[in-house]
Amino acid sequence: MSQKTFGNAINDALSTAMDMDDTVFIAGEGVGVSIHLDSNMPTYGLLDKFGRRRVKDTPVSEAAIAGLAVGASCMGLRPVVEIMFFPFITLASDMLVNHAGKLRYMSGGKSSFPLTVRVKAGVGFGAGSQHSHNLEAWIAHSPGLKIVWPATVEDAKGLLLSAIFDPDPVIVVEDMMLYRMKGELPDRDFRTPLGKARVAVPGTDCTVIAYGMALYTAMKALEPLIEKGISCEVIDLRSLVPLDKTCILESVRKTGRLVVVHEANRFCGFGAELAAMVAEEAFHDLKGPVKRVGAPQIPVPVASSLEKVFIPGPEDVVRAVLETMNK
Amino acid sequence: MKEKQITPDFQVSLFTRMVLIRKFEEKIVALCRESYQLPGMQILANGQEAVATGVVSALEPEDIIVSNHRSHGHLLARGADLNSLMAEIMAKADGVNCGKAGTLHLSMPEINALMTSTVVGAGPPLAVGAAFAQQYQALNGVTVVFFGDGAAAEGSVHEAMNLSGIWKLPILFVCENNGWAGAQRPEEHSAVRQIHKRAQGYDMPGQSVDGNDVEAVYHLSLELLEYCRSGKGPAFMETLTYRMRGHGEQDHQHYVNPEELEAWALKCPIIRYRRALLNAGILDKAQIQSIEQDAEARVAAAVAFGDAGPYPESDTALTDVFVQAFNA
Incomplete structure (x- = not known):
């Protein structure tokens, strides 16, 4: 156990998953080189640790980022992609709603999509409605998608690890206002099961x-x-x-x-x-x-x-x- | 590796594949006309058989196909099992996707026809993911994504071309320019008439080809696939062809000039190739008739297979949403 922030815990989950399994990679806008030099940010230091093959900075292209996740997961990889602010998920929504959530069903169970989308969310920092807009009800309303929302440092790691190794698409919402909150965190790999309050x-x-x-x-x-x-x-x-x-x-x-x-x-x-x-x-x-x-x-x-x-x-x-x- | 020299045997196989696709889709037309119980919208690629056949014949087994609403030809050229394909189009339990895909959402990962999307323009971002997996795992494969001239107007296609250009992903973008997006002409939906010229903007080679010339499509596919396979990145091929039967079988084609349709009918890829093979003495009329009859027999057998099978049990409506089911 050690004292970690919520942001560190997400980082720890990503790092743990990538250490364990080469099929795990992360992609998104600034997940490698961020505008922030802040160790509480979830992907801080991962580029140095895992290199450019597995930590992919993308262009500002949410549809392509989500398409990357859907297509790569159908091929057996475990993508973990980031949507920088919750309202921007609208730009990725065709790939998530019409593809990640439906293609397995329409394949008759032949294909699976073990992808994770990390979504940064929250209100209370004066960013306005195009950076703050919690759309969890949209996701929950779409069949074929799971959605979890950690509130504690421990769950920030445990839920994300469960999501990454889950065989189905999971949206993990991260409240940015919690990134600096501290708590005790187990250093080992551990899972908070999906679907357990x-x-x-x-x-x-x-x-x-x-x-x-x-x-x-x-x-x-x-x-x-x-x-x-x-x-x-x-x-x-x-x-x-x-x-x-x-x-x-x-x-x-x-x-x-x-x-x-x-x-x-x-x-x-x-x-x-x-x-x-x-x-x-x-x-x-x-x-x-x-x-x-x-x-x-x-x-x-x-x-x-x-x-x-x-x-x-x-x-x-x-x-x-x-x-x-x-x- | 595919041969660049086309042998007579290979020419016969190209012709045979095109005939099979045509006969398969003509049967669907007939079934629709008979008010047969085919569910959903039947969207056919009649007149575009040379594109499916030319491109897919140039693929290696490990290559991946991402298709769209006009997918039958792509799948048949790839070697789809006729019976289970027809059964799926009839939405039967024995269909390739257990009656959950129907004609429009077919996926056959067993022949590397990985995904189909009927959301116009969604194929390219999906192909980004498939091609990334090939690159990430150092597989030798290329991902081919088929889409139309109408789809080329979608922002998602731009995003996919840009990202694959940056990451040098092994994607062959195949834009089947069939002259129509719904009832709209290319001049109404594309600022450039030659869509392949957009490839320049993504630092990838872009070429067009007579899409009704199966050998020309095959040769250009081989060339561009080799480029993609060598690690240089994506490439773009525009195949100039024509949509003979409207957007779908409910299309009245009232907006189409009949003379234009007649002119394209004369450029039919199958008629052209039949003539070429006859003139070259590779096939005689009896052999051609035999190929056509064989295709008709296979299609008839597929319809019989589909007819004989049951519709899916109603409780299967609730399965296959998730790998690990839970009560919602």
């Missing part, structure tokens, strides 16, 4: 599901709620597809209440799927309405005074929990 904080009165940065928003809401005598159970979802229904339903059946938190737009966001799933499968265990905490239906603004309106805060989580508790 984690009870981050046990509790009894209300289940709160969050992923990525939103997990910490949910955590900050705990103390004021405890002061009001309310005990929340926080689930770190980790994996949107596959979805760990068992973990969610067990918790909701225990608490009888659910609040979902994410930084994406609330309307048609992933929280809607969680709310609907719980309403269908655990309606009779619910003691109050399912509440969703998310962003308003606007593009991400630039001014910090406006961005604060966009990003859900702990007070929004507190309010949602109180509402479902009818307090």
Whole structure:
């Protein structure tokens, strides 16, 4: 074990995978030579360690980057490609949605696509809506794609290693706001299984599901709620597809209440799927309405005074929990 | 290695392949006309047989094909099994892709026809990946990607040509210029009339060829494949041909000048080659008739095979999404 940042943990996963398996290579805009000289950046130092054969800087061509991943994975390689900012995935979406997600099915199971797409995401740094826009619901809505979203240093490594060695296409979302967060990290190869949520904080009165940065928003809401005598159970979802229904339903059946938190737009966001799933499968265990905490239906603004309106805060989580508790 | 000298036996095999492709697709036309239960849109390459045959005959076994919505000829030239191919077009369980591809999304990795995309212009970025894998693993193969003049207008084709030019990937871009993108002429969808001239912009050789001359296509393919195989990078071939049957079988071709269609019918690659082989004394009329009858018999047998097979069981609709299935 050693103290590492979230960015180091991603780096560690990439390095571990590349050490283990020559079919693993990385590609993207600036994954070799970056504009940043910063050891917390996920691909820092990998060009020096693995060379230009396996660390491929690409032109600014998201369709070609994603096509590279689809075609190379169909040939048996394990590509790990990077999309620099989540909104730019729109430029890669034909290759991901129509090809990575569909070609195996349409081949009748003859072909497989063991590719990983690392997507840098997040709001809260004043970059505006063309660099900040969390589109996880789009991905989750497309058949044939898996999507995971680590919130801890340990999962940043464990989920990425699982994604790289998974036989199917996996999108791994990285909250850039977490890159400098520190935590204990095992040095060895270890895997966080895809499709397994984690009870981050046990509790009894209300289940709160969050992923990525939103997990910490949910955590900050705990103390004021405890002061009001309310005990929340926080689930770190980790994996949107596959979805760990068992973990969610067990918790909701225990608490009888659910609040979902994410930084994406609330309307048609992933929280809607969680709310609907719980309403269908655990309606009779619910003691109050399912509440969703998310962003308003606007593009991400630039001014910090406006961005604060966009990003859900702990007070929004507190309010949602109180509402479902009818307090 | 392929011979540069074309032997009479090889000429006969080129002719035989073209005839098989034509007879196969003519059968599909007939099945459509009979209101036969062929699902989806049937998109045929009638008149373009010399491109598929000329290019694919120049490939080595390890070379990869990435195809598009007009793929039957590419696959048949590559040696696809007729029965399971026809069964797939009928969407039967015995089809090459278990009834999940149909006519448009065929993939036959067993003959290195790795992927087909019907998203126009998506083939080239997929080919980038396949060719990268060949380069990365120091395989000797080349990836050939077929696309049309219409697809050449897609941004993804530009990205793929640029990236493969930078990385010197072993890709042969084959642009089948059949004179039409939907109902639009090249002058309406391409700023340059000679699409192969764009190759210059990506630092790769670009040449055009009479796409209805199977030997000319074969020779240019050999030359450009050798270039790609030698590690020099990608190359671009534009084959000038004509789309005889419209975009698909639902196309009314009301926008096509009948005289133009008639003129191209006279340039039919199969009629031309038949005449050439007759004149050269390589085949006589009886032998040609026998080749045609043999192709018809094989196609008829494939239709019978497809007819006899079942449609996929409904529970297979839920399989093959992921390698490791899970409950969604």
